[in-house]
Amino acid sequence: xxxxxxxxxxxxxxxxxxxxxxxxxxxxxxxxxxxxxxxxxxxxxxxxxxxxxxxxxxxxxxxxxxxxxxxxxxxxxxxxxxxxxxxxxxxxxxxxxxxxxxxxxxxxxxxxxxxxxxxxxxxxxxxxxxxxxxxxxxxxxxxxxxxxxxxxxxxxxxxxxxxxxxxxxxxxxxxxxxxxxxxxxxxxxxxxxxxxxxxxxxxxxxxxxxxxxxxxxxxxxxxxxxxxxxxxxxxxxxxxxxxxxxxxxxxxxxxxxxxxxxxxxxxxxxxxxxxxxxxxxxxxxxxxxxxxxxxxxxxxxxxxxxxxxxxxxxxxxxxxxxxxxxxxxxxxxxxxxxxxxxxxxxxxxxxxxxxxxxxxxxxxxxxxxxxxxxxxxxxxxxxxxxxxxxxxxxxxxxxxxxxxxxxxxxxxxxxxxxxxx
Amino acid sequence: xxxxxxxxxxxxxxxxxxxxxxxxxxxxxxxxxxxxxxxxxxxxxxxxxxxxxxxxxxxxxxxxxxxxxxxxxxxxxxxxxxxxxxxxxxxxxxxxxxxxxxxxxxxxxxxxxxxxxxxxxxxxxxxxxxxxxxxxxxxxxxxxxxxxxxxxxxxxxxxxxxxxxxxxxxxxxxxxxxxxxxxxxxxxxxxxxxxxxxxxxxxxxxxxxxxxxxxxxxxxxxxxxxxxxxxxxxxxxxxxxxxxxxxxxxxxxxxxxxxxxxxxxxxxxxxxxxxxxxxxxxxxxxxxxxxxxxxxxxxxxxxxxxxxxxxxxxxxxxxxxxxxxxxxxxxxxxxxxxxxxxxxxxxxxxxxxxxxxxxxxxxxxxxxxxxxxxxxxxxxxxxxxxxxxxxxxxxxxxxxxxxxxxxxxxxxxxxxxxxxxxxxxxxxxxxxxxx
Numbered sequence: 031x032x033x034x035x036x037x038x039x040x041x042x043x044x045x046x047x048x049x050x051x052x053x054x055x056x057x058x059x060x061x062x063x064x065x066x067x068x069x070x071x072x073x074x075x076x077x078x079x080x081x082x083x084x085x086x087x088x089x090x091x092x093x094x095x096x097x098x099x100x101x102x103x104x105x106x107x108x109x110x111x112x113x114x115x116x117x118x119x120x121x122x123x124x125x126x127x128x129x130x131x132x133x134x135x136x137x138x139x140x141x142x143x144x145x146x147x148x149x150x151x152x153x154x155x156x157x158x159x160x161x162x163x164x165x166x167x168x169x170x171x172x173x174x175x176x177x178x179x180x181x182x183x184x185x186x187x188x189x190x191x192x193x194x195x196x197x198x199x200x201x202x203x204x205x206x207x208x209x210x211x212x213x214x215x216x217x218x219x220x221x222x223x224x225x226x227x228x229x230x231x232x233x234x235x236x237x238x239x240x241x242x243x244x245x246x247x248x249x250x251x252x253x254x255x256x257x258x259x260x261x262x263x264x265x266x267x268x269x270x271x272x273x274x275x276x277x278x279x280x281x282x283x284x285x286x287x288x289x290x291x292x293x294x295x296x297x298x299x300x301x302x303x304x305x306x307x308x309x310x311x312x313x314x315x316x317x318x319x320x321x322x323x324x325x326x327x328x329x330x331x332x333x334x335x336x337x338x339x340x341x342x343x344x345x346x347x348x349x350x351x352x353x354x355x356x357x358x359x360x361x362x363x364x365x366x367x368x369x370x371x372x373x374x375x376x377x378x379x380x381x382x383x384x385x386x387x388x389x390x391x392x393x394x395x396x397x398x399x400x401x402x403x404x405x406x407x408x409x410x411x412x413x414x415x416x417x418x419x420x421x422x423x424x425x426x427x428x429x430x431x432x433x434x435x436x437x438x439x440x441x442x443x444x445x446x447x448x449x450x451x
Numbered sequence: 452x453x454x455x456x457x458x459x460x461x462x463x464x465x466x467x468x469x470x471x472x473x474x475x476x477x478x479x480x481x482x483x484x485x486x487x488x489x490x491x492x493x494x495x496x497x498x499x500x501x502x503x504x505x506x507x508x509x510x511x512x513x514x515x516x517x518x519x520x521x522x523x524x525x526x527x528x529x530x531x532x533x534x535x536x537x538x539x540x541x542x543x544x545x546x547x548x549x550x551x552x553x554x555x556x557x558x559x560x561x562x563x564x565x566x567x568x569x570x571x572x573x574x575x576x577x578x579x580x581x582x583x584x585x586x587x588x589x590x591x592x593x594x595x596x597x598x599x600x601x602x603x604x605x606x607x608x609x610x611x612x613x614x615x616x617x618x619x620x621x622x623x624x625x626x627x628x629x630x631x632x633x634x635x636x637x638x639x640x641x642x643x644x645x646x647x648x649x650x651x652x653x654x655x656x657x658x659x660x661x662x663x664x665x666x667x668x669x670x671x672x673x674x675x676x677x678x679x680x681x682x683x684x685x686x687x688x689x690x691x692x693x694x695x696x697x698x699x700x701x702x703x704x705x706x707x708x709x710x711x712x713x714x715x716x717x718x719x720x721x722x723x724x725x726x727x728x729x730x731x732x733x734x735x736x737x738x739x740x741x742x743x744x745x746x747x748x749x750x751x752x753x754x755x756x757x758x759x760x761x762x763x764x765x766x767x768x769x770x771x772x773x774x775x776x777x778x779x780x781x782x783x784x785x786x787x788x789x790x791x792x793x794x795x796x797x798x799x800x801x802x803x804x805x806x807x808x809x810x811x812x813x814x815x816x817x818x819x820x821x822x823x824x825x826x827x828x829x830x831x832x833x834x835x836x837x838x839x840x841x842x843x844x845x846x847x848x849x850x851x852x853x854x855x856x857x858x859x860x861x862x863x864x865x866x867x868x869x870x871x872x873x874x875x876x877x878x879x880x881x882x883x884x885x886x
Contacts, residue, residue, distance in 0.1 A: 047482065091746035095813060095819075122819045166761060169709060169760065315533055330592035388542070394484055394485050
């Protein structure tokens with residue numbers, strides 16, 4: 031059930047008795063912009079660290095313990111051309127606890143204090159908190175290079191996306207932009223966010239509408255026009271595949287490829303795209319897993335993923351540096367086999383069964399259910415339910431897979447090459 | 452089939468030990484769409500010296516063989532197991548730890564076929580020279596992937612310090628060299644010894660009908676024959692009882708951006724394998740939360756001073772034949788980090804953190820986290836299988852948490868925490884041009 035609390039502010043209630051918890055998610059949605067991504071990311075850390083009512087980490091942690099170990103976090107990420115600041119609180123359902131702790135009411139009040147009474151003074155965030163969280167974030171951004179899989183994926187994004195595109199920044203921002211932010215400018219931006227972002231609140235669990243709605247309606251937020259977010263990102267094809275190699279002192283090399291795809295989230299050929307990706311590298315039966323790993327023993331992981339908001343498919347594998355050309359050739363062959371219809375009927379059937387299983391399994395995850403509800407609000411024309419999904423997947427034919435595969439275009443190859451120390 | 456009702460959790464557990472020794476536990480969950488099954492042998496990477504079934508002499512097998520065996524089980528004589536699961540829309544996987552190997556599937560349809568597939572492939576080994584050799588390349592890549600992971604290096608480093616003898620110091624997957632020596636014969640020896648049903652258990656949860664499912668399992672098992680099993684004899688090297696063989700400090704230089712620091716505390720006493728063991732483990736967890744958790748003054752002080760950051764964490768591992776605790780994180784100064792942690796450990800009996808009201812807070816938090824973990828079928832299956840305290844299983848956690856007092860915790864801590872069994876491992880950035 032969806033309620034409009036004010037223009038631009040919505041409450042989505044998902045009643046279910048399946049879980050022992052109640053999950054609350056508040057999402058702030060704005061257009062993705064290079065300039066604000068870092069501010070939003072730093073805001074997530076600062077708001078999560080403390081507030082006026084809980085001025086130290088220990089105070090805040092004690093409050094969460096008092097709420098029976100409520101898990102609370104704030105994160106920043108991007109989806110297509112949107113940037114999302116997401117506030118999450120998971121609470122135990124009262125019926126599993128002694129007495130009547132009214133945890134949901136307490137939890138909503140807690141979120142109100144966190145969001146509307148931050149640790150700040152005279153138009154600026156608390157300087158000590160700000161400096162510490164900024165330094166931690168800088169350390170985190172610097173250390174991403176130590177996680178080789180993530181690093182290679184980020185470098186592939188940089189290679190693939192247009193140089194002037196906002197997609198160049200990661201969802202959590204950049205070091206250069208971080209250096210420009212101060213406690214007062216971040217405070218100003220936060221006021222702007224509270225006044226202008228689209229706000230989607232979701233509550234999932236054993237809940238009573240009459241109890242929940244007034245508490246959220248009392249949040250001090252004003253109606254606002256919906257921000258202009260064109261969710262789906264598109265860019266023109268480049269004529270030549272862009273290649274980049276970087277050498278590092280690592281044991282295993284990382285080979286990452288980017289392909290442009292024509293289809294988007296629940297667009298006209300979405301189910302065909304899901305099946306095609308699944309057969310290519312989406313599961314342990316896929317062509318990439320079977321050929322790069324099982325047949326040729328060249329990798330432990332070799333898989334493909336789609337980003338249905340950015341028209342992008344990626345392939346990633348960890349290999350020995352000297353096998354790069356051989357692995358590239360195998361990957362190309364697998365796509366070629368899909369494009370020319372050289373694949374077993376069983377692979378199509380198994381991939382369909384796998385996708386349906388994944389969809390239905392996800393219905394046991396509160397996290398998935400709230401994010402599914404959220405995506406429905408972002409793409410209201412999409413029909414997202416188990417029955418429609420199963421029907422859509424089962425209707426995909428071998429011929430359609432072949433056609434979809436033909437629309438997948440290699441655009442970039444990033445190679446993080448290991449060299450002996 | 453035994454039926455045990457846990458009213459406070461709103462759950463019912465069904466259990467049976469089959470004639471062949473296999474222990475089966477079924478936990479139906481209302482409203483769930485998925486069925487999740489975990490088939491486990493109590494055989495892990497540390498079990499590298501044992502008396503093979505039907506013989507009387509101990510053998511030593513190559514490091515990494517339990518994990519290798521896990522990979523090879525998926526190759527059957529005439530088919531690939533992933534394909535059979537795939538046909539019935541199930542996800543399947545497996546993992547090996549220090550003390551166990553678990554095979555699992557999850558599905559939302561064809562549960563009987565998938566359950567039989569799981570039981571059948573794990574109980575039907577098929578190893579050839581050719582397929583064994585092919586796997587070596589894949590596992591070598593798996594090992595190398597971890598070698599580039601600094602957090603993994605940090606954890607391995609402290610284990611090697613704490614356990615100069617015990618095989619828990621070794622990588623679960625072995626080394627690129629050690630796996631080259633693995634042969635089909637050795638795989639069969641390990642398999643026949645440890646995959647006897649009397650050393651295994653099956654846990655299924657989610658969407659299921661207990662009577663019906665237990666019937667399928669019984670029928671499947673009764674149709675198979677297994678050798679008579681004697682208790683398995685495993686051997687571990689002798690360790691210094693007073694911890695005097697522990698390496699107090701080592702450092703590794705690596706191409707990382709920030710230093711990493713870890714403090715390890717080796718448990719010199721075994722945990723009882725009954726309810727008292729579970730009680731002791733929970734007591735130590737509460738102690739560590741009071742000393743190092745985010746609600747502690749220690750945490751705030753060190754976080755505010757920049758000694759620790761969000762990567763800070765601790766864990767307590769209690770397992771068959773060993774137990775230890777680690778406290779770790781990224782740090783601007785690895786030495787400052789480990790000094791601060793050791794200082795807290797050295798003075799813990801007098802710590803102002805150990806008050807009744809702080810204990811009440813962390814108990815309440817732990818009860819809530821425990822209940823939250825019940826949403827995940829995977830977490831429940833894993834925690835249930837991981838708890839080696841006899842009849843005191845995952846379901847007994849709430850009453851124990853309710854009953855633990857500050858005195859219990861201090862008493863337990865005094866028994867297990869021995870400051871002579873401390874060690875430190877650092878990872879420091881090497882001068883490179885990779886930044």
